[in-house]
Amino acid sequence: MSKFRKLEFYEQQRPYDLLPFKFDRLNDDEYVITNMAGEYHVIPETLLEPLISKTLPLSSELFPTLRAKHFIRFTTEQAPLQLLALKVRTRLSRLAQFTNLHIFVVTLRCDHSCPYCQVSRQSENTGEFDMTPQMAEKSLDFVFRSPNPAIKIEFQGGEPLLNFEMVKYVVVEAKKRNIKEGRDLQFVIATTLSLLNDEVLAFCKEHNIVLSSSLDGPMDLHNANRPRPGRDSHQRFEEGLEKARAALGFDQVSALMTTTDKSLLRVREIIDEYLRLGFDGIFLRTLSPYGFAIKTKKFMSYDTDRWLEFYKEGLDYIIELNKSGVRFVEQYSSLVLTKMLTSSDPGFVDLMNPAGAGIAAIVFNYDGAVYASDESRMLAEMGDHTFRLGNIIEQSYEEIILSDQLLDALENSFTLSAPMCSDCAFEPYCGAEPVFHHAMHNDMVGRKPESSFCKRNMGIFKHLIGLMESDAHVKRIFMGWANRC
Known part of the structure; x- marks a missing residue:
């Protein structure tokens, strides 16, 4: 012994x-x-x-x-x-499952005229910008070639309710195909809720369709950011929200905000409006450099430092609410914290490595064009077709998925080998965003020292870690957010 x-x-x-x-x-x-x-x-x-x-x-x-x-x-x-x-x-491990989110742009028509809109919208009566049944069928052929056991189909526009017949067509046909496929099939309609009616709600209830909407804050701010004829955008949103919750369930409607120059001094009011309307979280989202946000110069109305001040002020207020017993989440922080504090990756396209373009989300435009991401489609509306992968009528699934446009974007977005990303301490939490950097720098890798994407995210990462290190109560709150995703 x-x-x-x-x-x-x-x-x-x-x-x-x-x-x-x-x-x-x-x-x-x-x-x-x-x-x-x-x-x-x-x-x-x-x-x-x-x-x-x-x-x-x-x-x-x-x-x-x-x-x-x-x-x-x-x-x-x-x-x-x-x-x-x-x-x-x-x-x-999520990468092996491949594409989950499939976005159908069923129309470019819209009843709003938002000055920061990322899409080249069309007037309500311009029917040539609607998806056809032929395009929808070909797109569904593509959707069910994905190996992912979970398939989410999201309807976008424009305002998709202006072509609701096509929404119904796609849902019914997808469910028919899924009898054989046996996927976890989900549907989302991205809508302003302004055109919501009993027919739409009845169909959504029958087919368990979730609604995703937009709320920029109190009435005056929302109406200024999202104008429509009658100046009643907020009123229609609130009325639609109430109807949708009554018909579909309280948690079947979500909302997303966009930060404009008018929002910067009003973050507490914006959060209070979300609380007033019964939401349990908010995504403090910055403007994106696409579409009308560029044409109207809205994208340049504030810089990254000013947005970070807005974000930090909002996050401080949300933390105060949580400490007082009000459970409320800042959703982008929640996504980041999931990557920081757990072994999971929530699959948020902007924070994926390699980029989620094509392999996490893909877009079928009304005209049959296929894009690597929603942002890619918006970039194409500005005349830049760098991330146009092909056409659903002309190319096969293999030709589109193996196109140079997609493979080049993925190669350039692999952060473990991208210049400066590979040396960055925050690389495990970040993404490379080739579409954003191409739009800003005409280079998929981008010039990292000048990148507002990098500056914004590094500011967020350091701020979240600093808050957790300085306050154990905040860390417990953040752990709850991370494990909710």
């Missing part, structure tokens, strides 16, 4: 190896380190050099935490390598 070794044996320094990690300054005194699986830890500046030089003493309080989070391992250990690899595989 072997004897216990003397205490001095266990106290002596054992050699350790560094597992792959990156670091960035969090503030004047601390660094944040992250590994390939998205685990992070904040360490004092004075301990970074000893950690990297492998002179961190075993007696350091930091040592067991770094081992548990797979930043270091003892030289002879194999389990940390296997566990780290398992975590990375888990985070990337």
